[in-house]
Amino acid sequence: VEISLEAIDSQAQIRVRDTGKGIRTEFLPYIFDRFHQGDSGTTKANQGLGLGLAIVRHLVELHGGTVGAESPGEGKGTTMTVRFPLVSIPQEFTPPTDVEPPVFTLPLNSSTDSAPSLEGLQILAVDDDPDTRELLKFVLAEYGAQVLTVGSAKEAIAALNENLDKYDVLICDIGMPEEDGYSLIKKVRTLDAESGKIPAVALTAYASVQERQKAIDAGFQKHIAKPVKPIQLALIIADLVGKK
Known part of the structure; x- marks a missing residue:
């Protein structure tokens, strides 16, 4: 990866060039469009909603800048170029020294008085993202659950x-x-004993009405769109198993 920064006329230009996967020529014009991906299947190696570069463009434009992408094609790398207008600072400008540091407080509705108890519950959490697995384990343990996390459908089975x-x-x-999760839950429902009847929650970034119905039809009892507040997740789990 090669990164460069230079001043061009009245703009600052940041250029990032790599020799990686590259971008297909026919996909390049749509790379900054929302919900566009080179591979949109639910079993693709790199998961996402196709929002990352759309958000990048939005943030860059909010600062009066531009962003563009170039690629000779697949397997030939990509160059991303971001330009921001340079703002001159008057010589007499003096940074303020009396700014109060921000004070962060918990929202009024953050009380744990009504928080559910997941004490004694054994939860199996499946997600291919290590950070999500770690977060789920930590959050649910705070409510008393014991959590085993795995990174694939195969490990879950x-x-x-x-x-x-x-x-x-x-x-x-x-x-x-x-x-994907659809395939996993269908396999789970064919298992013997109580495992095949286990209450199941789809926790996913696929948040459309169609995806919700697809999850329910596949065998999940609940569909939760990411991101979700910890207490909301705990409440849904408690309701699912009949705990208060």
Whole structure:
């Protein structure tokens, strides 16, 4: 990866060039459009909604800048160029020294008085993103649950088969490499004993009405769109298993 910064006329130009995967010529004109991806399947290796570069363009334009992309084609790398207008600072300008530091307070409705208890629940959480797995484990443990996290549908099935009656709730991402959440829940519903009946929550960035119905039809009891507040997730799980 090569990164350069230079002043061109009245603009600052940041250029990032790599020799990686590159971009197909026919896809290049749409790279900054919302919900456009080179690979949009639910089992693609790199998950996402196709919003990243659209957000980049929006933020750059808010600062009066421009962003563009160039690529000779797949396998030939990509060059991203961002330009911002340079603003001259008057010589007599003096930064303020009496600015009070910001004070952060919890919102009024953040009380844990009505927080549900997940004490004693064994939860199996499936997500291919390591940070999401770590967050789920931490958040649900705060409400008393014991959480095993795995990174794929294959690992989830192995965990369920290892102890058929251990888990009380399954939380599963939809978009995962190799095998997605829809395929996983269909396999779970064919398992013997209580594992096949395990209450299941689809926790996913696929948030449309159609995706919600698809998740329910596949075998999930609940569909939750990311991002979700921890207490909302805990409340939904508690309701699903009949805990207060």
